[in-house]
Amino acid sequence: MTRPMRTMPTAPPKPRPADENLAAALGPEVLRSWLRDMLLIREFEVRTMQAYQNRQIGGFCHVYIGQEAVAVGCTAAVNRNDPIVTAYRDHGHALARGLEPRFAMAEMFGRIGGCAKGKGGSMHFFDVPNHMYGGHGIVGAQTPLGTGLAFATKYEDEVINGGSSSRVTLCFLGDGALNQGAFHEALNLASVLDIPVIFVVENNGYSMGTSITRGTSMGHDITTKAIGYGMESAVIEGMDVMDVYNGMKPMVDACRAASRPAFVEIRTYRFKGHSMSDPRKYRTKDEEAKFEAEDPIDKLADYMMSEHGLSEDEYKSLTKSVRTEVREAVKWAEQSPPPDLDELYTDVYVERWGPYLGTSPPPMMQERSERRP
Amino acid sequence: MTRTIEFRDALREAMSEEMRRDQRVFLMGEEVAEYNGAYKVSRGMLDEFGPRRVIDTPISESGFAGLGIGAAMMGLRPIIEFMSWSFSLVAADPILNNAPKMLYMSGGQVGCPIVYRGNDGAGGQLGSTHSWCVEALYSNVPGVKIAIPHTPYDAKGLLKTAIRDEDPVFFLESERLLSVTGEVPEEEYTVPFGQAKIVRPGKDCTVVSFGRPVYFCLDAAEELAKEGIDCEVIDGRTIRPLDIDTIVASVKNTNYCVVVDQSWSFASPGSEIAAQVHQHCFDDLDNYVGRVHSDDVPAPYAQNLEQEMLPNARKITEAVRAVTYNA
Ligand SMILES: Cc1ncc(C[n+]2csc(CCOP(=O)(O)OP(=O)(O)O)c2C)c(N)n1
Ligand SMILES: [Mg+2]
Numbered sequence: 001m002t003r004p005m006r007t008m009p010t011a012p013p014k015p016r017p018a019d020e021n022l023a024a025a026l027g028p029e030v031l032r033s034w035l036r037d038m039l040l041i042r043e044f045e046v047r048t049m050q051a052y053q054n055r056q057i058g059g060f061c062h063v064y065i066g067q068e069a070v071a072v073g074c075t076a077a078v079n080r081n082d083p084i085v086t087a088y089r090d091h092g093h094a095l096a097r098g099l100e101p102r103f104a105m106a107e108m109f110g111r112i113g114g115c116a117k118g119k120g121g122s123m124h125f126f127d128v129p130n131h132m133y134g135g136h137g138i139v140g141a142q143t144p145l146g147t148g149l150a151f152a153t154k155y156e157d158e159v160i161n162g163g164s165s166s167r168v169t170l171c172f173l174g175d176g177a178l179n180q181g182a183f184h185e186a187l188n189l190a191s192v193l194d195i196p197v198i199f200v201v202e203n204n205g206y207s208m209g210t211s212i213t214r215g216t217s218m219g220h221d222i223t224t225k226a227i228g229y230g231m232e233s234a235v236i237e238g239m240d241v242m243d244v245y246n247g248m249k250p251m252v253d254a255c256r257a258a259s260r261p262a263f264v265e266i267r268t269y270r271f272k273g274h275s276m277s278d279p280r281k282y283r284t285k286d287e288e289a290k291f292e293a294e295d296p297i298d299k300l301a302d303y304m305m306s307e308h309g310l311s312e313d314e315y316k317s318l319t320k321s322v323r324t325e326v327r328e329a330v331k332w333a334e335q336s337p338p339p340d341l342d343e344l345y346t347d348v349y350v351e352r353w354g355p356y357l358g359t360s361p362p363p364m365m366q367e368r369s370e371r372r373p
Numbered sequence: 374m375t376r377t378i379e380f381r382d383a384l385r386e387a388m389s390e391e392m393r394r395d396q397r398v399f400l401m402g403e404e405v406a407e408y409n410g411a412y413k414v415s416r417g418m419l420d421e422f423g424p425r426r427v428i429d430t431p432i433s434e435s436g437f438a439g440l441g442i443g444a445a446m447m448g449l450r451p452i453i454e455f456m457s458w459s460f461s462l463v464a465a466d467p468i469l470n471n472a473p474k475m476l477y478m479s480g481g482q483v484g485c486p487i488v489y490r491g492n493d494g495a496g497g498q499l500g501s502t503h504s505w506c507v508e509a510l511y512s513n514v515p516g517v518k519i520a521i522p523h524t525p526y527d528a529k530g531l532l533k534t535a536i537r538d539e540d541p542v543f544f545l546e547s548e549r550l551l552s553v554t555g556e557v558p559e560e561e562y563t564v565p566f567g568q569a570k571i572v573r574p575g576k577d578c579t580v581v582s583f584g585r586p587v588y589f590c591l592d593a594a595e596e597l598a599k600e601g602i603d604c605e606v607i608d609g610r611t612i613r614p615l616d617i618d619t620i621v622a623s624v625k626n627t628n629y630c631v632v633v634d635q636s637w638s639f640a641s642p643g644s645e646i647a648a649q650v651h652q653h654c655f656d657d658l659d660n661y662v663g664r665v666h667s668d669d670v671p672a673p674y675a676q677n678l679e680q681e682m683l684p685n686a687r688k689i690t691e692a693v694r695a696v697t698y699n700a
Pocket of ligand 1: 178
């Protein structure tokens with residue numbers, strides 16, 4: 001049996017009337033910070049790949065190159081105290097939320113300075129002070145968790161504090177997670193219990209080597225999944241951070257106001273392989289080239305140059321500052337010592353008993369200095 | 374002041390008292406609210422606490438077991454009821470991969486103070502899918518605590534401790550015990566984890582068990598007393614943490630030990646306790662540590678087969694006679 005191949009993300013972004021271009025209205029300072037965030041994620045991932053080749057990073061490692069606009073645009077569309085949770089391709093989300101690159105790099109190096117003291121690794125970044133609740137390695141597992149985070153924010157606001165629900169949770173997932181049972185249970189629960197969580201599908205067209213057409217029914221329009229669960233949905237072009245913001249912001253506002261779940265499909269592409277060992281035989285060079293031409297960083301840089309007079313020099317100094325920051329992060333991570341062997345027995349239980357040594361927060365908690373105001 | 378109440382009432386009192394004490398505590402599960410609980414454990418709780426805190430779910434164990442974890446990560450104290458622990462198997466990923474590992478994988482940033490509770494063990498001719506004893510499966514996992522009461526008193530005291538605990542607790546009840554009555558104080562009390570209880574002192578053989586089989590051990594002890602064998606019966610009360618000290622102290626007195634555990638024998642609490650007793654009491658033991666488990670077969674439906682498969686007083690008396698050279 002053959003099915004028509006799905007054309008990959010696709011239609012040029014719908015032009016918006018100026019007054020609906022919410023992103024543009026935020027002004028050049030905000031857009032410049034988005035540009036820097038995307039550059040930071042890109043540079044971080046480039047150095048991650050190098051470090052992986054150098055065997056400084058072990059295990060499975062999935063980079064976010066190509067998808068930067070999604071994490072940056074989505075986190076910009078919510079408040080700082082709105083929780084987020086994601087899968088194992090989590091570097092971009094954590095950095096966009098404000099995790100300093102040195103803590104992220106040290107985590108992958110398996111050092112005590114890492115955000116989880118080197119106990120989580122690439123797939124399990126946590127930054128609770130920045131309301132980033134992981135990094136989850138099992139495909140789809142984060143969807144019930146995200147639903148629970150949102151359940152709790154609403155419970156706290158309404159049941160404990162007697163006010164009204166004020167927070168929205170973003171629960172990111174890959175297109176592959178659409179086929180996990182947990183995902184469907186989570187959507188149904190979110191809908192019947194009126195939970196303010198947005199399921200943000202980063203549809204990069206593939207789960208490892210399986211294209212969405214091969215693995216997912218109705219893969220050409222996954223918002224059909226949301227219909228069955230009675231929730232609002234939207235399709236957002238993910239290769240332009242302004243599109244992401246413009247699509248997400250109204251959704252977030254509506255979800256917050258109604259205190260209801262929603263579903264968005266963000267069409268994106270990962271420029272690199274699924275993980276560090278992927279020859280990418282399942283897709284064509286032409287397809288890759290087509291998306292590389294849609295690079296979200298170039299897009300915003302071009303926009304900034306034409307609309308806000310960003311000069312080549314300014315852009316260069318931006319990339320340079322990011323490069324320095326990541327280089328220093330690598331250096332810092334290299335100097336952070338491996339965890340003490342006692343760490344084997346800490347954080348298993350909060351309570352001390354038997355061989356278990358209780359729990360202690362990562363040194364990052366004391367060390368961190370806010371990167372952004 | 375004490376009164377005599379049912380096991381299920383003891384469970385409900387524990388939950389209700391903790392919910393009155395702490396607004397962060399809520400109860401969620403299938404049929405817990407409007408139906409008053411599939412086994413009437415939560416009877417009346419919806420009326421008292423309302424639908425925001427006593428929450429009916431669809432039949433989505435993976436979904437609501439995971440939802441509870443997200444809520445616990447945000448600081449709430451969920452009590453998640455499984456109609457039966459047999460149905461927790463479809464929620465294996467959240468309960469084993471997320472709840473007990475969150476604290477570790479986040480490097481101490483965020484833990485998971487959650488209670489999963491429900492019926493464990495054979496309910497009575499339910500066949501293999503519905504008769505799981507999960508203690509062997511789940512006690513293998515670091516990061517979980519497992520409590521398994523056999524009296525209403527312990528049920529209430531241990532459940533209150535479980536709800537206040539900062540770590541994930543698997544609370545194993547037995548459908549067959551829900552109507553058992555026992556004395557429970559009117560005053561506030563808790564039962565700490567990791568403290569076994571000597572439920573029948575004796576000098577000839579230590580018999581260690583958990584949950585419902587403790588009753589079979591007591592029956593066996595009565596029988597054996599007639600033969601002049603005086604058993605010391607210990608209820609472990611929690612499997613993780615395990616109070617090995619109380620067990621070891623007893624074995625050092627009696628020099629004989631039988632472990633009675635309703636899960637299957639291979640890689641079970643019974644095998645673990647036997648190994649630890651052998652290690653700590655090597656010079657005190659006058660024989661190997663005897664073990665009584667469910668037979669190593671799927672749980673059958675037929676009444677006679679099920680009776681034969683589960684630990685029972687006959688199997689326990691035989692095991693005690695064998696290890697004490699009275700066979
Ligand atoms: C339950 C489960 N099955 C299989 C895997 C192995 N695995 C890791 S990532 C992945 C593909 C997921 O693809 P997708 O959800 O589209 O996310 P993407 O990698 O594109 O970001 C697979 C099969 C896993 N981690 N968890
Ligand atoms: Mg994908």
